[in-house]
Amino acid sequence: MCSLAFARSLGFALIPLATCCIVANVLLFFPDGKINFIQDEHVTTYVWYFMGIGGGGLVVSIRFVLLSKAYLCSCVCVCVCVCACVRGSAYCFLISAVALFKGPYCFTQMGWRYPFEDDGGRYLFAREKWSECIQPAHIVEWNVTLLSILLGLSTLEFLLCFLQLVSGLVNAVCRPCYDECCFIYL
Template sequence: MCSLGFARSLGFALVPLAICCIVGNVLLFFPDAQVIYVQENHVTSYVWYFMGIGGGGLAMLIPAFVFLGMGKCAKSCGTESCAMCGSVIAALVGLVGSGYCFLISAIALLKGPNCFTTAKGWTSPFENDGGKYLFAPDTWSECDQPRHIVEWNVTLLSILLGLSTFEFLICLMQFTSGLVNAVCRPCCYKQEYSLNA
């Protein structure tokens, strides 16, 4: 039963991470706390991929609730290994969701924000510099509107990267634990039965 307790604790850890991913993605739509930028489609196109809302958020709630409900599943199935098989599938969903969130957030971070520049109007001024702008804060002033958009995007996307990394590691732990339990436990029961016989 200790593996069920471990899975439940991982489920409890995933819920706040998923909520934070959703909040982080939503905040990316409202730079400078203004609605006008999203209304006029002046936010970076990557926020429309819903990496935090879908990948790191809603998709992550599936394994979270499966892990939390594993005790009930084991009682209804009659075996812990049956519940572990379900957790392995749920963990795979979590791995895909967190991987998607990480990948899109990383690409968005490398491409930089969409902003208004004096020279070119609304554009993504750092799109072709391969992420070098991240290490050159003096160039961030190229963006006139929204104010502090580069800091806003870098902060929120870095948070999404960190959260999705934690989610990935949690799901990987449960995937490994569930796989080991689902495969090894029946073998252990067979050995124990043969020894007792």
């Protein structure tokens, strides 16, 4: 059955990563641990792309559930599920990187804006600039920490899924595969 056993064991490694991605994305909605910033629409727009919830979280989790419930699974089915996981983790990585590069949405002396938008990401290495953000308190540290966590987790997810994809393709070429479709028992 190709690499179904390997896919299942890899899935167990992906569940904690996916859960952490979801938690990190949810925390980005509540800068300084307060709900009023989301109510007043004063959060970074990239948070609404749900990179950790959708890309790094649910897509990876659904892939694991589908493969763990599979009774019969062809090489094609394993590769399709893993490709979805690779795309989800890549989406999480790209959106997190763009959000980190753009910087946080915060209140400055000039009002609510992205003060580091045209900075080219140099603000990340110039902590003295971080004080430009007056509200929410410590928003730069909050965003940098959580977005860096999302970058790291999505990179690990991508590598694990890519490893599974390579394994599935090698098994498809080197071993005879079954032509069955995936029968999923949900």
